[in-house]
Amino acid sequence: MAPATNGHETAAVSCEHCPLRRNETFRSFREAELDFMRRFKQGELKVNRGASILMEGAQNPHFYTVLSGWAFRYKTLEDGRRQIVNFAMPGDLVGLQGSLLGAMQHSVEALSPMTLCVFDRNELFTLYQAHPELAYDVTWIASREECMLDENLLTIGRRSALERIAYLLAFIGSRSIASGLMKRSNAVTIGMTQQHVADTLGLSLVHTNKTLRKLVRRDLLRWGDGGCQVFDLKGLAELAGWEDTATEARPFL
Amino acid sequence: MAPATNGHETAAVSCEHCPLRRNETFRSFREAELDFMRRFKQGELKVNRGASILMEGAQNPHFYTVLSGWAFRYKTLEDGRRQIVNFAMPGDLVGLQGSLLGAMQHSVEALSPMTLCVFDRNELFTLYQAHPELAYDVTWIASREECMLDENLLTIGRRSALERIAYLLAFIGSRSIASGLMKRSNAVTIGMTQQHVADTLGLSLVHTNKTLRKLVRRDLLRWGDGGCQVFDLKGLAELAGWEDTATEARPFL
């Protein structure tokens, strides 16, 4: 639970060689947009697993697009209870909320080594003026986030522990394949601790462990080496009563 | 839980007489924007309490701004378990998600008689092209929604039943005062059933009732006449460990 030190910025890779563009789940840029983004991008941020990227209450001058790796977004109560509200994967915007609303209302911590594309909070409106299509994309991304949060609420509010875990792993597995975080293969590997699972689903650590073992016994997944391999994404989704709304090519910044 | 019939559209009130403009919690429009909105507005929708405004899975051609009254947004599982994810009050956008993502991923039902300002889904991008400031506002509104959902997730995931209810009533009370739904006075009146409270907080109806009575016994509120009067918003917020992030003048469409 202890956030480590931040990484530091390094020289930027130019946008036309953006790794995300090679992934067909992302929609392509037009020349003018690419041109704009090249100037819009302020640099790159590289952090280690466990690093704090944003802190609740802070006024961060930047917001980011995830280029590689993944992170989680969370909030805490005074007494330390923690709730993970969502995960950020390649192509996702991080810290947009703070840019619009002022202070961050949640924190973000890396779950793996990450590279993030750095933007200046104060330049956001410039983007809205110069490129309405990109502005529209930003809103699209925010709407998608909202949609995921709705589903997470349904999960925590109304699904049983077994369903919750099945949902979460199917959800993360599916997203990580789509975002190119994972290669599509027999088993999807998800590198997180059981504490993360518990804090996402509003469960205790012990009960999370016991429920996870049930899923292992059913051969839906295996746990080990600080994470799990999911064998049967469909089986998990079905168990959770969740339909993966397959997205076609989606925008990113 | 049974949705009733839709209302029907009526002649529109012109935007310069928009009731929301009289409320100081909303930021004012400039002349050019007002002009644009006048044309952007397609009409008005009036519905009764209990009416379905949007249905999960549907491709609604419109999205809306709430002018008066309030509603709740919800999702359901196949077996009927229902989760209310948030509420919509004057100034809030409804159905934006569907406009961007395609089909609605949630339903919306009126909690009181309502009037909504009707916009055409297909015109949204026109707004982005013509008025970057308004586009920015749309994203601002979406971000605020996201922020509320984060807090709701924290509530359901990590707060106890007593804290949850305290939070919910403080949250709704505070929002309804800010949006002009309620007059600021000794007691804030919230017109919803205990079933709504239960479905928002992931609790059973019976336990919701018992917990509510505890709050009544503590003189924080009274329940009756199909809703409750909240006497002590601060006390509830404190009990829940929640800080009301007071918003200054905010945008709306």
Next chain:
DNA sequence: CGAAGGGTTGAGGTAGATCAACAAGGGTGG
């Protein structure tokens, strides 16, 4: 007058919490 919606209360059951102990790395410092 009966039916339906909303609220209230008690009794008993269970999913999931808490407490406690232990095992298996991995890192660090002597």
Next chain:
DNA sequence: CCACCCTTGTTGATCTACCTCAACCCTTCG
């Protein structure tokens, strides 16, 4: 090299917050 600690996972025992079931009340409405 060992000794130690810290993180992560595992499992059993016990407890309790919340659920389900089952009444019953009151009000509204056809």
